[in-house]
Amino acid sequence: MAATECATQSVIDLYTELALNPEKDFGWEKGFDNAKAHGYxxxxxxxxxxxxxxxxxxxxNPFSLGDFPEGSTVLxxxxxxxxxVCVAxxxxxxxxxxxxxxxxxxxVQTARRHASEAGFDNIEVIxxxxxxxPVKTESIDIVISNGAINLTTSKPKVFAEIFRVLKPQGKLYFADMIDISEGTCKTSCCSQSSTGDWANCVEGTLKKEELIEIMNEAGFVDVKCKGTNHYMTSPTTIGATFSATKGE
Ligand SMILES: C[S@@+](CC[C@H](N)C(=O)[O-])C[C@H]1O[C@@H](n2cnc3c(N)ncnc32)[C@H](O)[C@@H]1O
Structure with missing residues (x-):
């Protein structure tokens, strides 16, 4: 199996386990107290x-990064x-x-069930x-994400896709893990070589500057890292929030 396929399979395996056993200790904070700690x-x-x-x-907390006007379409x-998706x-x-x-x-099954249990009929999970x-071009007002982009194997492809689906002037607000280790980047240099801690939000992380550069290259304007928080998945990976706008 190629390294990227192996990383992707490790993500599916870990998050299937979380969907089936939410009470299990995975070695990182989660649950109600975690949401509260992020200011939900x-x-x-x-x-x-x-x-x-x-x-x-x-x-x-992506909801701390900007407005979410009534009537908007959020991805x-x-x-x-x-x-x-329920908070949005x-x-x-x-x-x-x-x-x-x-x-x-x-x-996906769990999110659909939760949207229905929470009483929302305007949530679609794909x-x-x-x-x-799998989303139409220029159909979205606001893209959010929380702890997922670092798990993907091609960040440039992800930001190009976000740019494609956003309407002009659309907003991107996301939280993710970033690499704060000293020295040169580990991931963009050797993202094919290690899948050991990929699914736990460690190996796939980029440095703040690398993420900002990829967003700028994708065409975003007003790209900002809004700060880091208390959340850590290893001694060199910390939670951070970012915002960006798709220009005209
Ligand atoms: C750390 S969890 C965060 C889930 C949720 N955002 C939250 O805050 O509870 C990361 C999620 O990203 C999903 N994911 C990882 N890589 C992905 C990819 N390439 N495409 C779509 N989803 C992905 C995983 O399946 C998992 O459900």
């Missing part, structure tokens, strides 16, 4: 059934068990629409890869 508001925590929060593998990349649905209201995309079939989004 009480009104969201109260509006979504408690057991859904068990699956929350957020590494930051969540690597939506996992559907926590952020609370923001955009009944006139809005939320689409979640995830690679792991068991996560199985797919962020590197070839």
């Amino acid at each position: 508001k009480d009104k969201w925590l109260d509006a979504i059934p408690l057991d859904i929060w068990d699956y929350c593998a957020a590494v930051g 969540d990349l690597g939506c996992g068990a559907g926590i952020d 649905a609370l923001h955009v209201g009944k006139r809005g629409k939320v689409i979640g995309v995830d690679l792991t079939p068991m996560m 199985e797919g890869n962020l590197e070839a989004l």
Whole structure:
């Protein structure tokens, strides 16, 4: 199996396990307390059934990065068990629409179940890869993501796809793990060589500057790293948030 296929399979295996056993200790923070620690508001925590929060593998809070106007169409990349699609649905209201995309079939099933249990009928969850989004060109107002982009094997393809699906002036707000190790990059130099800690949000991380460069190359403007947080998946990988705009 090629290294990229191996990395992808390790992601599917790990997140199938999370979908089936949300109470299992994977070695990183998750669940209700994790969401609270990232500043998820009480009104969201109260509006979504408690057991859904068990699956929350957020590494930051994309909803802290900008406005989510009522009636907007939001796309969540690597939506996992559907926590952020539910939070987005609370923001955009009944006139809005939320689409979640995830690679792991068991996560897609779980997110669909959770959207229905939470009472939303304007959430669609699609199985797919962020590197070839099953989403129409220029159909999305806001793209969000939480802890998923680092798990993909070609970040340039992912940001090109995000750029394609956003409407002009559309927004990108995401949280992800970044590499804060000293020295030159590990991942863009040898992303094919190691899958050991790929699924745990370590091996696939890029440095802040690398991510910003890829976003600029994809055509985004006003690209910013908004800061880092407490969340760590290894001594050299930390949660960070980013925002960017698709220009005219
Ligand atoms: C760390 S979990 C985060 C899930 C969710 N965003 C949350 O905050 O709870 C990462 C998710 O990204 C998905 N994922 C990883 N690589 C992907 C890819 N290339 N395309 C689509 N989804 C992917 C995984 O299946 C998993 O559900």
